[in-house]
Every structure is written in structure tokens, then in C-alpha cells.
Amino acid sequence: QLNNNAFQWMKVDQWRCNGDESSIVDRYALASIYLTLGGDQWLRKTQWMSASSVCEWQGVGCDVHKIAVTSLHLGGNQLAGAMPAELTLLTQLNSLDLDTNGLGSSILPELANLVELTNLNLAKNALTDKYLILLNGLGSSILPELANLVELTNLNLANNALTGQVPDTFSSLVNLESFKVDSNQMQGGLTTQIGQMTNLLELSLSANNLSGNIPTEIGMLSVLQNLNLSTNQFSSIPAEISQLTSLRSLEISSNKVKGDIPELQGMVQLTLLRLDNNKLSGNIPQMPSSLTTCNLTKNKFKGNNKNKNGVCILN
Numbered sequence: 001q002l003n004n005n006a007f008q009w010m011k012v013d014q015w016r017c018n019g020d021e022s023s024i025v026d027r028y029a030l031a032s033i034y035l036t037l038g039g040d041q042w043l044r045k046t047q048w049m050s051a052s053s054v055c056e057w058q059g060v061g062c063d064v065h066k067i068a069v070t071s072l073h074l075g076g077n078q079l080a081g082a083m084p085a086e087l088t089l090l091t092q093l094n095s096l097d098l099d100t101n102g103l104g105s106s107i108l109p110e111l112a113n114l115v116e117l118t119n120l121n122l123a124k125n126a127l128t129d130k131y132l133i134l135l136n137g138l139g140s141s142i143l144p145e146l147a148n149l150v151e152l153t154n155l156n157l158a159n160n161a162l163t164g165q166v167p168d169t170f171s172s173l174v175n176l177e178s179f180k181v182d183s184n185q186m187q188g189g190l191t192t193q194i195g196q197m198t199n200l201l202e203l204s205l206s207a208n209n210l211s212g213n214i215p216t217e218i219g220m221l222s223v224l225q226n227l228n229l230s231t232n233q234f235s236s237i238p239a240e241i242s243q244l245t246s247l248r249s250l251e252i253s254s255n256k257v258k259g260d261i262p263e264l265q266g267m268v269q270l271t272l273l274r275l276d277n278n279k280l281s282g283n284i285p286q287m288p289s290s291l292t293t294c295n296l297t298k299n300k301f302k303g304n305n306k307n308k309n310g311v312c313i314l315n
Helices: 004-013 022-037 085-089 109-113 142-147 168-172 192-196 217-222 239-243
Strands: 058-064 071-073 095-097 120-121 127-129 133-135 152-158 178-180 185-188 203-204 210-215 226-229 234-238 250-252 272-275 293-295
Touching: 022 071, 022 085, 085 109, 095 210, 109 142, 109 210, 120 178, 168 192, 217 239
Parallel strands: 071 095, 095 120, 120 152, 152 178, 178 203, 185 210, 203 226, 210 234, 226 250, 250 272, 272 293
Antiparallel strands: 058 071, 127 133
């Protein structure tokens, strides 16, 4: 079904087509986005809805031939409303960045058709009213269909109202390097399929309601540099986490983790360790000499647990 407002605009548009049908489709899609998401109120909209090529519209990027739209970067631009289905007509998009706006609706299942995407950033989408941010945002579960986007290297869905679990099908996202879903309402356990995402450099799932044991498969993420699982309900840290020798930061604070701290001395690049506000007990292992920040406060350590390298805060 055509967006009537966009269709009517196309009828009077002064731009002259270069003969490529995809240029007409992209122009119609962008007009639909502008007219649906309150374009008149956008902060940055230079050349939008003018007779110039869409490649000159602010925030729009095109291929070297100036024909197909390949990127759309409208972050922090006061977009408001539900993402229009016409967005998915931009089939050559490799980068879509709509973070920090007011896209208060569900994620479009049709986004899974944008198979050229390498970057998808929908973080911090919330309704704003009198400068007060209401954390409403994208209220739905993470769509398993997004697993079709196998070229993704960056997926950022943080600061929304997503529920459910990380789908097992996400194991197909083998090129993913950064995956952020922090500050949502995710529940249940962390899928054991996480171990298949072996190119991950950053995994951030903090400030959700995830629970159960952190899967042993986490140890398969050999190039992981930053892991943040803080402010959840996880109950244990697997010994396999010691295999993450590329880690620079490890944050699992404010959970319900019991037992001993696994051996971490082999993490020779680790500079930040936060395991505070848990139920850890037993002896504190030797820490890597690379640590500059280490917080182990609010746990249940007993006996003589002197800090072994002078960095960790225990009380």
C-alpha cells in the first residue's frame, strides 16, 4: 500500500530521474520516512524534500555512482512515530543509524530484508515530553528474523523496552563484532549459542533481567575485549571465562553470583574488573598485573582475603 502523502509529493516533485528505477524507489522511501516521522520538526534536514538528488539530503549517503542509497544516519534528530514500512525499500542500505529519537513502536520485521546491512543502531529510542525522556521506546521482543542480517558487524538496540531472550538464531550473525542490548527488559537465560558469535569484540547485556548460569560457551569468544553483564540476575560465572585472554573489561556487578571467583590471572590485558554487589565467597585468586580498576565490594568473602596486587577494593 502506497504512502499517499509521499505519492502525492512525488507527483509534483521537480527532480528529474536519471532513468534508474531504484532511484525513484529510494526517493519515494525517503519521502515516506520524512512525512511519517515528523520531518518538519527534525533538527537536521538540509535539502530534504527539495528537487536535488537524495544523495545531497542531510544524513543520506549513496554509492559511488550516486544512484543507490547506502546509508541513513539520522541519530539525535527528533524523529517521532512508528518506523514506516517504506524504510525497507532502501534495499542497498549497509548502515542504518536512528539512535536517540522517538521511534516509539515495534521493530519492523521487514528490516530482516535489508540483507546488506553491516551497521544497525536503534539505541535510545524513547518518547520525549518537556525534556523528560520516557523509557518507552521499541516495546517488543528481539525479532529472530534479524538473524537474516548475516553481514552485520554492529547491532545496537540498547535503551529501549525490548523483552524476551536473545534468540538462538542469532548464532548465524558470525560477523558481529559489537552487540549491545543493555538497559532493556530482557528475561530468561543467555543462549548457549552465544559461543558461535566468535568475532565479537564487545558484548553488553547490562541492566536487564537475565538469569541462570552464564553459559560455559562464553569461553569460546576468544577475541572478546569488553564484556558487561552487570545488573541482571545471573547466578554463576563459569570457569571457562578464564579463556577470554583478550578481555580488557569484565563487568558482572549487581547480580546474584555465588561461589568462587574463577582464575583470571591469564587475562593479561584486563584493566577493569567489576564483580561488586554479588554473593561471591571463598578465596580471591591472584589478579592480573594489568588491572587498574578492581571492585569486589558487597560480597561474602571470609577469612584472610588480602588484596594480592594492591588494586582491588574489597570493602
